[in-house]
Amino acid sequence: MSWKSVGIGAGVGALFGGPIGALIGAGVGGWFSASKDKYIRQVETEQLFVFTALFGMLAKIAKADGVVCPEEAKTIKAFMDQIHLDQRSKEIAGSIFSKAKDDRYSIYDYATQYATAFNNNKDMRIIAYRILFEVAASDGELHPEEDKILQGIIEPLAIDPSMYKLFSAEFFGRTHALSEHYALLDCTVESTDAEIKSAYRKKCIEYHPDKIMSKGLPDSFITFADEQMKMITCAYDEIKKARPGLS
Structure with a gap:
């Protein structure tokens, strides 16, 4: 998964708006393919949106306690390998992560846009929630700020509250x-x-x-x-x- 530069970041940013649009407009849009095929461009736009939204949220949960610890960084790198990112895509993800962790938007802003994009696909919203849980659990404990986010993000992601207990059981051995x-x-x-x-x-x-x-x-x-x-x-x-x- 990778995108090549054509310099359309501003246009993409205007299309999406909000935190995801701000990141894309700030430079991520430059990683698009130069293809003129409308279908290919549409698919790549959707992929870029998902890519930016996920790593934006990962940045926020990783820095929820004020610092990105080595275990969290390792988990995120493992996630990149798990979804088979090539080197260029890893660089893109790293850039998104670095910008998002210190930007003015909250994780709930990213989650709201992500949920809007997948308003008819609850499963993709649940998948994103699970990834956030995995990062939060990477150091073996759940920091109060991480826990606050994982409970608070349920509403903007528009998922069933029971998912919190299900993933708590998966990552922390809690019963449900x-x-x-x-x-x-x-x-x-x-x-x-x-x-x-x-x-x-x-x-x-x-x-x-x-x-x-x-x-x-x-x-x-x-x-x-x-x-x-x-x-x-x-x-x-x-x-x-x-x-x-x-x-």
């Missing part, structure tokens, strides 16, 4: 209730077996690699879709244990 497993499938304890099975199958389709690619996202984000799918499968398995008739 069966109701949270239902929430991950967009169901409740009152849902029928048929409704739960249907919801699970729908999630499987949503996280299929072809589905992720059709959304114009980088291939590397399939990694995070896979992680989310593991959580969904785990939730379904736990619900099945509580419902002997559900296969």
Whole structure:
């Protein structure tokens, strides 16, 4: 995933506005491809938006306690490797990170724009939330300011509050209730077996690699879709244990 300069940063910044637009307008737009193909440019615009939003939020959570610690930096570098960024893309990510961690915007500003872009895709909002949790947990403890952000960002990201407990369990070994497993499938304890099975199958389709690619996202984000799918499968398995008739 990489972008080559064509000098359209100001135009992109004007298009997006807010913190993401400010970063793009400040220089990130210069990493676009020179392709004149409208479809390619549209896909790259979407990818650039996601890229900037994610690393902008990562910068804010990493510096929530006043300093980016070595463990957090290591986790973010590992994240870059995990999504298979080439060297140029890592430089872009580093530039976004450096600018965002000290800019005048809050993580909630970035989250609001990100959520607006994915207003019809709750799963991408959850994936972003999980990445923030991973960085916060990288040093083995949850700083009060990090915890405040992880709880406060739920509303601007427009995700279910149960996600906080689910990821707390994943990264800090905290237990969570069966109701949270239902929430991950967009169901409740009152849902029928048929409704739960249907919801699970729908999630499987949503996280299929072809589905992720059709959304114009980088291939590397399939990694995070896979992680989310593991959580969904785990939730379904736990619900099945509580419902002997559900296969």
